[in-house]
Structure formats: structure tokens, C-alpha cells
Amino acid sequence: xxxxxVTINGKQYEHEVxxxxxxxxxIREKARLTGTHVGCDTGxxxxxxxxxxxxxxxxxxxxxxxxxxxxxTTIEGMARNGxxxxxxxxxxxxxxxxxxxCTPGMILSAAALLEQLPNPTxxxxxxxxxxxxxxxxxYQQIIDSILxxxxxxxAAGTKPK
Amino acid sequence: MMKLxxxxxxxxxxxxxxxxxxxxxxxxxxxxxxxxLEIECVHAAILRSxxxxxxxxxxxxxxxxxxxxxxxxxxxxxxxxxxxxxVPRAITKPAIQYVMAxxxxxxxxxxVAAVVAEDRYLAEDALExxxxxxxxxPPVVEIQDALNPDSPxxxxxxxxxxxxxxxxxxxxVEKAFREADHVIRESFKMHRYSSTPLENWVIxxxxxxxxxxxxxxxNDQQHGRSIVNVCNTLGIPNSRFxxxxxxxxxxxxxxxxxxxxxxxxxxxARKVDRPVKWVQTRREHLLAGTHAPDCExxxxxxIRKDGKILGLRFKDIDNDGSFIHNAGIYGMxxxxxxxGAYSIPATQAEMLSVxxxxxxxxxxRGVGKPTMIxxxxxxxxxxxxxxxxxxxxxxxxxxxxxxxxxxxxxxGEIYESGDYPECLRKALRLIGYEEFKKQAEEWKKQxxxxxxxxxxxxxPGTSNLGYYYTARGTPEYMGNAEGAIVGIDYDGNPNVMxxxxxxxxxxxxxxxxxxxxxxxIHPDQVTVHTHLDSMVSPFLGHSGCYSNKFxxxxxxxxxxxxxxxxxxxxxxxxxxxxxxxxELKLQDGQVVASxxxxxxxxxxxxxxxxxxxxxxxxxxxxxxxKEIAYYRSTMAKLPSKTDFNVQIxxxxxxxxxxxxxDIETGMVKxxxxxxxxxxxxQLNPGIVEGMVIGSTVHxxxxxxxxxxxxxxxxxxxxxxxxxxxKPVAAGLPHFETGHMVSPCPYTLLGTKxxxxxxxxxxxxxxxxxxxxxLSPFGVKVTSLPIxxxxxxxxxxxxxxx
Numbered sequence: 002x003x004x005x006x007v008t009i010n011g012k013q014y015e016h017e018v019x020x021x022x023x024x025x026x027x028i029r030e031k032a033r034l035t036g037t038h039v040g041c042d043t044g045x046x047x048x049x050x051x052x053x054x055x056x057x058x059x060x061x062x063x064x065x066x067x068x069x070x071x072x073x074t075t076i077e078g079m080a081r082n083g084x085x086x087x088x089x090x091x092x093x094x095x096x097x098x099x100x101x102x103c104t105p106g107m108i109l110s111a112a113a114l115l116e117q118l119p120n121p122t123x124x125x126x127x128x129x130x131x132x133x134x135x136x137x138x139x140y141q142q143i144i145d146s147i148l149x150x151x152x153x154x155x156a157a158g159t160k161p162k
Numbered sequence: 163m164m165k166l167x168x169x170x171x172x173x174x175x176x177x178x179x180x181x182x183x184x185x186x187x188x189x190x191x192x193x194x195x196x197x198x199l200e201i202e203c204v205h206a207a208i209l210r211s212x213x214x215x216x217x218x219x220x221x222x223x224x225x226x227x228x229x230x231x232x233x234x235x236x237x238x239x240x241x242x243x244x245x246x247x248x249v250p251r252a253i254t255k256p257a258i259q260y261v262m263a264x265x266x267x268x269x270x271x272x273x274v275a276a277v278v279a280e281d282r283y284l285a286e287d288a289l290e291x292x293x294x295x296x297x298x299x300p301p302v303v304e305i306q307d308a309l310n311p312d313s314p315x316x317x318x319x320x321x322x323x324x325x326x327x328x329x330x331x332x333x334x335v336e337k338a339f340r341e342a343d344h345v346i347r348e349s350f351k352m353h354r355y356s357s358t359p360l361e362n363w364v365i366x367x368x369x370x371x372x373x374x375x376x377x378x379x380x381n382d383q384q385h386g387r388s389i390v391n392v393c394n395t396l397g398i399p400n401s402r403f404x405x406x407x408x409x410x411x412x413x414x415x416x417x418x419x420x421x422x423x424x425x426x427x428x429x430x431a432r433k434v435d436r437p438v439k440w441v442q443t444r445r446e447h448l449l450a451g452t453h454a455p456d457c458e459x460x461x462x463x464x465i466r467k468d469g470k471i472l473g474l475r476f477k478d479i480d481n482d483g484s485f486i487h488n489a490g491i492y493g494m495x496x497x498x499x500x501x502g503a504y505s506i507p508a509t510q511a512e513m514l515s516v517x518x519x520x521x522x523x524x525x526x527r528g529v530g531k532p533t534m535i536x537x538x539x540x541x542x543x544x545x546x547x548x549x550x551x552x553x554x555x556x557x558x559x560x561x562x563x564x565x566x567x568x569x570x571x572x573x574g575e576i577y578e579s580g581d582y583p584e585c586l587r588k589a590l591r592l593i594g595y596e597e598f599k600k601q602a603e604e605w606k607k608q609x610x611x612x613x614x615x616x617x618x619x620x621x622p623g624t625s626n627l628g629y630y631y632t633a634r635g636t637p638e639y640m641g642n643a644e645g646a647i648v649g650i651d652y653d654g655n656p657n658v659m660x661x662x663x664x665x666x667x668x669x670x671x672x673x674x675x676x677x678x679x680x681x682x683i684h685p686d687q688v689t690v691h692t693h694l695d696s697m698v699s700p701f702l703g704h705s706g707c708y709s710n711k712f713x714x715x716x717x718x719x720x721x722x723x724x725x726x727x728x729x730x731x732x733x734x735x736x737x738x739x740x741x742x743x744x745e746l747k748l749q750d751g752q753v754v755a756s757x758x759x760x761x762x763x764x765x766x767x768x769x770x771x772x773x774x775x776x777x778x779x780x781x782x783x784x785x786x787x788k789e790i791a792y793y794r795s796t797m798a799k800l801p802s803k804t805d806f807n808v809q810i811x812x813x814x815x816x817x818x819x820x821x822x823x824d825i826e827t828g829m830v831k832x833x834x835x836x837x838x839x840x841x842x843x844q845l846n847p848g849i850v851e852g853m854v855i856g857s858t859v860h861x862x863x864x865x866x867x868x869x870x871x872x873x874x875x876x877x878x879x880x881x882x883x884x885x886x887x888k889p890v891a892a893g894l895p896h897f898e899t900g901h902m903v904s905p906c907p908y909t910l911l912g913t914k915x916x917x918x919x920x921x922x923x924x925x926x927x928x929x930x931x932x933x934x935x936l937s938p939f940g941v942k943v944t945s946l947p948i949x950x951x952x953x954x955x956x957x958x959x960x961x962x963x
């Protein structure tokens with residue numbers, strides 16, 4: 002067993018974990034943050050996407066011990082002071098979700114994209130989402146949501162935090 | 163049937179793209195999927211057969227059972243001793259199968275044993291310590307293997323690997339073929355695929371020793387039937403089984419077959435006396451979760467020289483793998499879609515279900531409709547080419563015409579409304595068909611392989627359950643129905659509970675829109691419980707989320723229950739305001755008397771009488787403000803071989819795809835994609851748009867990418883999303899959609915089916931476009947999927963995909 006300390010959404014967590022414990026299981030079962038989902042076990046679907054030091058990663062492809070000392074943002078950390086993140090708002094306004102299972106990963110990937118590319122084209126968004134599968138929407142309303150979020154963020158003159 | 167003006171007090175919300183604030187939890191990562199529930203569980207893992215076909219010998223679980231942290235192990239033969247066999251629904255030959263393997267294994271991935279341990283890692287470790295003796299038998303994998311009389315029998319007691327063979331004939335088929343100028347025949351092959359919800363199956367089972375009863379939490383899609391199946395298989399009364407269905411991460415039919423696993427989980431929970439959780443892995447889902455069956459279809463059209471189709475003969479052989487509960491179902495759904503959007507007076511359909519050593523099948527999105535429309539719309543293109551008639555002219559000539567509505571097909575399906583020719587005209591205009599054809603000719607001269615393909619289809623919904631008994635003749639379920647409870651709380655706001663579940667379609671928002679307009683309030687005031695609890699929810703044997711039944715019978719039940727509670731509020735208000743009920747109207751959460759000085763009483767005050775000041779209620783009025791209603795579709799006919807409607811509502815659509823094929827790589831690239839559809843009245847166009855496009859992408863995945871590939875040993879070689887390819891955002895077209903509105907006269911709100919939509923019409927549109935693009939090479943498309951490898955081979959050698 003190894004003792005690890007992880008900061009998730011600004012809060013410190015400390016646990017004894019088995020070296021083989023996947024980060025996604027750590028987040029869900031030890032930190033009890035169940036907004037991060039498991040869809041494929043092989044790193045293809047992106048339902049387990051979290052921000053690792055601000056970068057989107059698939060938490061099913063990392064061990065919890067590898068995350069020792071890291072800063073992680075999950076979907077639960079996107080809203081600030083009770084206000085939805087602009088990307089979350091946009092997903093609501095443009096019907097960017099159906100069953101909600103891919104949604105946390107989509108929102109985190111989209112937020113990371115807009116951080117780097119505040120004014121993406123539809124094609125750039127499609128390319129950026131290649132690691133996130135959605136089985137419900139056919140992606141079009143997700144793309145509409147991300148384009149809408151980009152507009153909102155540019156209008157507000159702020160970049161996502 | 164109630165008119166819309168009788169149903170609605172206001173017309174503010176229904177028909178608008180109201181955003182899904184009722185489901186805001188999904189945006190925040192606060193969904194409550196089964197695996198998220200705060201229930202302290204131990205974990206199950208399942209040992210699965212490594213052989214496609216083998217006799218099951220000794221299973222030694224002693225090493226696994228002795229491992230630290232392991233709480234229990236059960237084997238298939240042990241389960242078979244304490245449970246009843248799986249009940250078949252459509253097949254006519256005897257076949258005995260249990261929820262876990264016993265005596266034989268019949269597919270790779272069939273459950274052989276299960277372990278419960280303190281955590282899932284330990285449970286999986288323990289599986290490796292179970293020793294199973296197998297005596298391999300020759301596998302029967304493909305349809306032709308199953309039909310070969312020399313092949314081994316998969317169910318010896320059946321005496322055949324053909325478990326169902328049923329023929330239905332309607333109209334004078336002989337005459338149609340006698341009078342035809344041309345008979346055009348073709349054979350098609352359809353592969354296995356699945357709409358693979360992103361959330362795998364998850365079940366938690368808890369045993370209550372004191373009451374000898376079980377509580378199960380599962381992401382089940384058709385709980386009404388599952389409850390019956392689990393109780394019958396365990397041999398327990400219904401009162402000892404409670405099923406709870408919270409949020410589900412998609413379904414698409416693939417979650418209709420969890421119940422055998424619920425049975426095993428209940429046995430394990432009883433054994434360890436602690437709640438047991440099983441989370442299916444994606445590999446398990448793809449291997450043994452359930453697929454749409456692969457099939458072989460032969461079809462012939464009797465055609466007059468002007469292109470009029472006089473009759474058709476159809477033979478369908480479904481490879482239903484090895485799960486007898488669902489075997490034989492697809493044939494009847496294809497049969498229901500046999501004439502598509504066309505007026506074809508004589509039909510003959512022969513439907514066979516064969517058993518093989520492939521994995522289980524289930525009603526994947528659209529069930530047999532995608533195959534049937536693929537076959538029909540390919541046939542129209544093939545026939546028009548042979549006759550030298552323009553394929554659009556052929557469609558216009560054969561469409562059911564708007565003035566024929568409601569139109570009854572030879573076998574009894576009732577197409578209630580719609581303008582199929584206008585739908586096609588609209589789609590052709592939207593994509594600029596003629597201009598594109600001209601442009602494509604230019605591109606072809608430049609060496610580019612560009613094509614356009616059209617598919618005009620019906621999209622039937624709301625299954626008339628019992629259809630799959632046609633071959634057996636003893637229906638246990640009939641028609642379709644759903645239940646709902648609507649109450650007004652102390653504070654005057656309504657709450658709604660339905661007998662169905664939501665797989666992601668946003669039912670809560672749509673229900674809130676309907677109830678808000680019925681009670682003249684804001685949708686935010688309406689609380690909707692979409693989670694099911696069989697102890698309190700008003701469910702029926704039909705209950706569940708399947709066959710697009712929501713906006714037909716589910717909303718029917720909500721409307722009838724809301725009306726009951728509204729009528730009661732009006733009676734109480736009339737008493738309070740000293741007015742006659744017919745003088746009252748609803749306005750902003752109040753009942754207002756039009757006479758009597760416009761006096762009003764808020765819902766909250768009415769609720770106060772109903773719940774608290776019960777002595778002030780009118781004479782004879784019961785206390786309380788909560789009503790239950792069940793609603794059944796009014797159009798379902800009794801099961802019969804001569805006149806029967808398998809499906810109750812009929813949306814229609816036209817899909818047009820424009821593609822370019824790279825003949826070097828075999829890749830198909832979309833240039834344009836247009837969908838014009840008609841699902842009657844739309845209650846929330848934002849949700850409908852998502853259904854239309856999302857379902858179309860299911861179809862595109864099936865046409866171009868996805869396939870469960872088995873090798874000759876019956877091993878599935880596509881067991882992850884690395885080799886079972888799903889569509890990603892890149893590479894898909896930007897869909898342009900157009901709408902038509904032909905209200906259904908037989909549903910309360912004039913709605914028709916919408917959920918399966920594009921999964922039905924898209925296959926032929928893409929296939930026809932690819933064939934058109936490859937016309938310089940004379941390539942014909944008669945099978946799916948259209949993989950790059952098949953395209954390259956067809957162009958270079960075979961001329962057939």
C-alpha cells in the first residue's frame with residue numbers, strides 16, 4: 002500500500018492505496034466524486050476525462066499512485082460559487098447532452114480546448130473531440146454547445162479558469 | 163379522443179425547445195447512475211466461457227473460494243439447480259437454457275461461474291483461480307453452418323438449429339408475380355452491430371433476510387417485463403422483489419436483457435448476505451452484452467414495366483446466437499416494415515431464426531427496421547437501374563399517397579398520416595439534388611468518385627407487444643400501455659411519477675412542458691421523478707423505455723392522471739368559490755371564476771383543503787390530491803396472422819447522403835447530408851433534433867465502421883473500442899434537417915415515434931450514395947458494413963460490396 006496526497010477541485014485528499022488502483026477508481030470510490038465515469042476501460046471513450054494540472058487526461062489510463070502530489074479538476078470542480086462554468090451553461094442551452102454519461106468528459110475536454118483555442122472552427126472542435134465518444138447525440142449539438150461557449154467566453158473577455 | 167384544447171389550459175410550453183433544466187444534474191456531474199449510488203457493496207466478477215461450444219465438465223472453485231477477501235463463488239450448474247429455465251418468446255422449438263451455463267457452453271463469454279469479493283480487483287483475481295474442464299465441440303458460427311443438416315445441434319432437444327420458421331402471406335402474391343413484367347431478385351447480408359450505450363450494465367442486489375426478499379438497483383430499460391422474468395426464474399412471489407432504476411447512461415435496446423444477471427446477483431446477495439454490485443466491463447459488454455443479429459435476406463420484387471411494384475417475396479434468416487429469450491424477434495419487426503413507404507398490395511414473408519454459437523441478441527435501436535429499409539431502398543435503386551427508370555420517379559410512383567391516409571398495408575399496419583412524396587421533394591430541394599448530380603458528373607470527369615444516395619422510409623414505433631408470439635400463437639402481452647401518478651403537493655406544485663424510465667431522452671422536461679400547459683403554470687414548478695421504484699411506481703408489464711412509446715402511451719398516462727387531478731381541483735375550487743366548474747379556468751397557479759367577480763383561489767389553498775382542512779371539502783369528495791392513471795394505445799389490434807399491426811405509430815423520413823469515395827484507401831467521406839423527417843407534432847424540437855441526428859449517427863456507424871467479427875472458432879475478435887469502431891465527431895457530416903408535421907390522429911398530442919428515426923433510414927442512403935460514387939466500376943452494394951477493405955476489393959476485383 003502507498004500513501005498518496007492529491008488535490009482535487011482545490012481540496013486535499015490523502016489515502017492508502019494499492020499500487021494497481023486506477024486513478025478513475027480512486028476519484029470515484031475513495032474521493033467519492035462520481036461525476037467522472039467509466040465507459041470503455043481502454044482509454045478510447047473519454048468518459049473518465051479529468052484535468053491533470055490543467056491538461057485533459059483519461060483517468061482510466063493512470064494509476065492513482067502516479068497522481069500523487071498532483072492537482073486534478075473533475076466536473077464537480079467546474080462550477081464556481083454556485084454558478085455554472087460557461088461551457089456547462091452552453092451545454093444546457095444548446096442541448097449538448099442526452100444521457101449525461103459522456104457529458105463530464107466532454108465538458109472538461111471542451112474547456113481545455115477553449116483555453117488553448119478561444120475561437121475554434123467546427124472542424125477544429127471535431128478534431129479535438131476525437132478522444133471523447135458520445136453514443137447519444139451524434140455530436141452536432143455538442144459542437145453547437147462548444148461554439149456557443151466560445152462566443153460567451155470571448156464576449157465576456159475572459160478565458161476559462 | 164380528447165382534443166388539444168381540452169387537454170391544455172395554456173399553449174406556452176409544449177412545442178418549444180425548452181432547455182433541460184430538469185436534468186441539470188448531468189451537466190454538473192451529479193447524475194445518479196447505479197454505480198454512483200451510496201450503497202456499501204461487495205463486488206461480483208463473472209467467469210466466462212473461453213469456448214464457443216463445449217461440454218462443461220468439472221468446475222473446481224476451491225482455490226478461489228479460499229482466497230483472502232473472497233466471500234462466495236457460485237457455478238452455472240449450481241444456479242441451474244435453483245432457478246427455472248429462461249423463457250422463450252418467439253421460437254417454436256424446445257430449447258432449455260439457464261441464466262448461467264449448465265451442461266454446455268454455447269458462446270464465448272457465456273457466464274460459467276461468479277465470484278463475490280471485498281473489492282472488484284480481488285474478485286477478478288479470484289476468477290483466475292477457478293479451474294473449468296471443457297470438452298470442446300465443433301462450433302456453429304455462421305447462418306450457413308446452422309442450416310447445414312450435418313452441423314452439430316446447439317440445443318439437442320430442439321432437433322434442429324432452426325428454432326423458428328414462419329411464413330405470412332397477404333394479398334394475392336401469385337397473381338402479382340404472374341402479372342409482373344419483371345421479377346427482380348437480390349440477396350443481402352447484414353452484419354452484427356450494437357448501439358453500445360456508453361454506460362455498461364450495472365446491477366446491485368441486496369437480500370433482506372427478515373422478509374426473505376430482494377432489492378435490485380439496475381440500469382434496466384424494460385423493467386415491467388424484467389420483474390416478471392426475475393420473479394419467475396427465481397420462483398419467488400412479486401412481493402419479494404423490488405426493482406429500482408435510477409439514471410441510465412443510454413440504452414438503445416441494449417439494456418433490455420439485464421434480467422438474467424439480476425437473477426445471478428440475487429443468488430449471490432443471498433449467499434453473502436451483503437449488497438453485491440456487478441459492473442460490466444466494456445469487453446464483457448461487447449462479448450456477451452447483446453447484439454443486433456446478423457442476417458441473410460432474399461427478396462424479389464414483381465414489377466410492371468412502368469416501375470409499379472405489384473408484390474414482393476421476402477425471406478429473412480436471423481442469426482440469433484444463443485439467447486433463446488430474444489431469438490426470433492427481429493423477423494416480425496422486419497415484417498412490420500415490409501412495404502416501407504410504398505403501396506405494395508401483395509407480400510409474402512418467411513422468417514427464420516437460427517441458433518448459433520455467437521453471442522446473445524437483443525432489440526438494438528430500430529430492431530429489424532434498419533435492415534428492412536436498407537433492403538427495400540437498395541432494391542428500389544437496383545430495380546430502377548435495371549428498368550432504366552429514374553430512382554426518384556420509381557419512389558414517387560410507388561409511395562403511399564397522402565390522400566390514401568390512413569393507409570392499411572396488406573398485413574394490417576396502419577399508416578396514420580403523412581405526405582411521403584412531399585417529404586422526398588423537400589429533401590431533394592434542401593440538398594440541391596439536380597445541381598449536385600450535375601456537379602458530380604463534372605467531378606467524375608476529373609477522376610473523383612462522388613455519389614448521392616436517397617432513402618425514403620417509415621419509422622414505426624410503439625410496439626404492439628405480443629407480435630413475437632405470432633409463430634407460437636399464445637401471446638402473454640398485448641397492445642401497449644403505461645402508467646403515471648400526478649399529485650399536487652401542499653404548496654400547490656405538481657409532482658409526476660411515471661411507470662417508465664429515461665435513458666437520456668429528457669422525459670422530465672417534456673413531461674414538465676405538458677403538465678405546465680395543462681395546469682397553466684411554469685415548467686419549473688413541475689417535479690418529475692424519472693427514477694423507477696417498483697414498490698411505488700405505477701408500472702405495467704409493458705413499462706419501460708423502448709420502441710418510441712414515450713410520447714404515445716407514457717405521455718398518455720401523464721395527461722390522463724393530470725386531468726384527473728385537475729378535475730378534482732376544479733371540483734374543490736367550485737365549492738370554495740361558490741361557482742359552477744364550467745365557469746372556472748386555470749391561470750398562473752390559480753383557479754379563477756369567470757363570473758362571480760373573477761374571484762380566484764390558488765392551487766395551494768385547494769391543496770390545503772385536500773390535505774389538511776378536510777372538513778371543508780365538498781360533500782363526498784375524498785381527501786388528498788394525487789391520482790393514478792393508466793393509458794393504453796387505442797390502435798393496437800389483437801394478435802392475428804391475417805390482420806395485425808405490429809407497430810402503432812408511423813413517422814417517416816427521407817435521408818440523402820452525398821459522399822466521395824477514395825478508391826485507393828477505400829475511405830468514404832461525407833460531402834453533405836440532409837434529413838427531412840415527419841414525427842407529427844414535436845413537443846420539444848431541441849430534444850427531437852438530438853434524437854434525429856443521434857440516431858442517424860448510429861446508422862452511419864453501422865454502415866461504415868462497426869462490426870462484431872467472429873472467427874471460424876466462434877471467437878469474437880472485436881472486443882474493445884479499439885477494434886469495434888464507433889463514430890467520432892471528426893469525419894461525420896454537419897447534418898441539415900428539415901421538418902414536416904403530419905399529426906397522428908390516434909395519439910393524444912398528435913405525436914409519433916422519434917427515438918429510432920435515423921438509425922432506420924440512414925443505412926440505405928449511405929449505401930446508395932457509395933454505389934452511385936462507384937458506378938464507373940459497376941460496384942453493387944449488397945452487404946454491410948462498407949469497410950475500406952471491402953471498397954478497395956470491390957473496385958479492384960469483386961465488383962460487389
